[in-house]
Amino acid sequence: MALDKNGIAQRIAQELRDGWYVNLGIGIPTLVANYIPEGIEVEFQSENGILGMGPFPFEGEEDADLINAGKQTITAMEGAVYFDSATSFAMIRGKHVQLTVLGAMEVSEKGDIANWKIPGKMVKGMGGAMDLVASADNIIVAMMHANKKGKSKLLKECTLPLTGVGCVKKIVTNLAVLDVLPEGGFKLCERAPGVMVEEIQAVTEGRLVVEGDVPEMQFGLESVS
């Protein structure tokens, strides 16, 4: 069965390692914070200027001066720190953030990503996405395998204007976990529970590399924090 958004987030959370600083994009990536595995401590960076971002505030305790990059009211954990936007992107460009999780409209088999602009539609801007994808060594894309029309989002070449070139290393979709191979191509690492390789192949336009038996994703070993 294909995963829902929470399932994608839960699978991505398995990639977290103790001591990592993590930047989560808007949408599915935000949900990753709900599934931090037991015994692991990570700190969330929001590029508008906080490290140690906590959960949403209790009603009535919101502070207009304390928001995340999605402009949502948030709280700060103990030991949090605030900083300016130049310092924030110094952290990002300087590779001090160990993991970036973000959404995408398209990913190519070379690791190119497009997630900011659809020609002919209103363009809102790239925000911090171009800095994030150009800088991070470790980028996981969280997205649906196909768009609403059923068209693959894992392509030979991106058709939309790019956000970054050759930067995506791992993709977690509702159907699969895939690594982008250095020589190009999507290596199928894991299938969503009950999803067949053929189903994944059918909605993967780019080169899908299947080697041996592809295991199913495992859930339930980690607990929800």
Place this chain on the structure above:
Amino acid sequence: MALDKNGIAQRIAQELRDGWYVNLGIGIPTLVANYIPEGIEVEFQSENGILGMGPFPFEGEEDADLINAGKQTITAMEGAVYFDSATSFAMIRGKHVQLTVLGAMEVSEKGDIANWKIPGKMVKGMGGAMDLVASADNIIVAMMHANKKGKSKLLKECTLPLTGVGCVKKIVTNLAVLDVLPEGGFKLCERAPGVMVEEIQAVTEGRLVVEGDVPEMQFGLESVS
């Protein structure tokens, strides 16, 4: 009569304008702080990280964590602020400091300055001098007109390794106030009290431009703060 070091500093202090941020180099420039004209407020920046530098501390009140760029113990004025070295030189390169006063071994008639290195002698380094002279729009050199051997320090061309190119606009020596002309040459603006144009000419190797009567420096109108 030729000025002493305090006289040079006192004359330079006349160039201060209300509201200026000022960086004073080591040696004669430091003395300028003793002659701030009445009714004028300036703030001193020291490039190691303080704006609003005050006088030396009283005995026993010195703080090893509070020094100036000459590594001397200092105090902070009310409204002072501390910052890191990158921010400090952002102020300097970004032209937020209105006046830099520094010493020199040689100045050329094109405004080149040499003040950091004598080949064959131990080289201590340029410290912040190269940043200061390359950045400031308003640089005053404070120095003796000739060196200890009587040789002119105002030259056609500098003979020593340069600190900066075409950056000096004004020079105050023990004998004179001179402007560096855009087309090259030292324009004699003022003479030290009782010093003749001929005396100045005799120790000025570079082109000295004398137009009409050159007035004597005026002292005593400003009071010592």
Place this chain on the structure above:
Amino acid sequence: MNKVVANAAEACKGIQDGMTLMVGGFGLCGIPESSIAELVKLGVKDITCISNNAGVDDFGLGLLLQGKQIKKMISSYVGENDEFERQMLSGELQVELIPQGTLAERCRATGAGIPAFYTPAGFGTEVAEGKETREFSGKMHVLEKAFDPDFAIVKAWKGDTNGNLIFKATARNFNPMMAMAGKITIAEVEELVPAGHLDPNAIHTAGIFVQRIFQGEGYEKRIEQLTVRTKN
């Protein structure tokens, strides 16, 4: 070094049609509300505005868009604004989109006397079109340049009469770099105190970067996305 002016009207003196303004804030967080209100009142036109976002329809820079005072926006993200979209699609408004980190670093470079620097952001995308690119340590980078704004307008939490500023939480965002970058920098603060009342160790922006400071009035501090938990 007293930088205090009476109010927003005094602070905004000299802002004219056609000028380039940097305006601090991220979304509606940390925006100079009093100065924006004054710019609306002044009715200055043809402004080029460098600001991370463009406000919402009826608040923040959206107020200047309503009056068609902005000729060009230089931002990283401009969603959440219908009037903006209308003016952009009709061609009334020019828009230049810049990666957020590049925007922040360009603001800092402007104030720091760094005319240009290399960043990996945007390489291989339309952001790099027409710009120099270059490899360092096996990775491609884009040459990005400083801005040249006339005024910078920032908002701080506390400020002193010397122009020293302290920002609160994530309302800091672009304000410190923009404060460095203005030929004239206007700072409005929630609380203005005499010089000496702020800890010199805890100041975020040194007064040397600020030419005019005043205490703003009636801060609304609107929240763009109110998200809360309920207790149990």
Place this chain on the structure above:
Amino acid sequence: MNKVVANAAEACKGIQDGMTLMVGGFGLCGIPESSIAELVKLGVKDITCISNNAGVDDFGLGLLLQGKQIKKMISSYVGENDEFERQMLSGELQVELIPQGTLAERCRATGAGIPAFYTPAGFGTEVAEGKETREFSGKMHVLEKAFDPDFAIVKAWKGDTNGNLIFKATARNFNPMMAMAGKITIAEVEELVPAGHLDPNAIHTAGIFVQRIFQGEGYEKRIEQLTVRTKN
């Protein structure tokens, strides 16, 4: 995110012969005394040391010079040190002198993922020899590049277990930029407190830049130039 290690010995693990170290401080102000003592004890050799100054004969980095542990100094000013002069003139010690502002900005660039930037400092001087130069807005600039240090060692006043740092007065100097630049950054502090005990608004260096933190011991904080006034 606990970054605490027991002491200087733990903190300096992995520092080896031939490595490049950044060491914070200006003169003897804000130097990591405990870590320097540990480096002396370890006896690591052939160090390339990036630090604004080189200490005095018997304190600061001068202690490493005494043991001939330093192969190369990259600094802006290296006076006040006879042993330094002797080693330099004899050719035992390599010295690269860099304008102070360029040194500070190169440290920041290293940590900020900026591989190179243009600065006016040093144009037309021997500092610019062999470097690219370029005109921006009618003024010549020099292209300067980031460093590539193995470790950065900094000293702060207060720190918390997350690695967040607060510096005191002018002991801040190069420490914050160097903290950003280390592949591994060691911070020694005068007072180590639990996370949450520092005001998140007043922190100078975010813990993300620091890998190891410990509370140093027996700070001497020697004054290089004691200058005082006498009360009447």
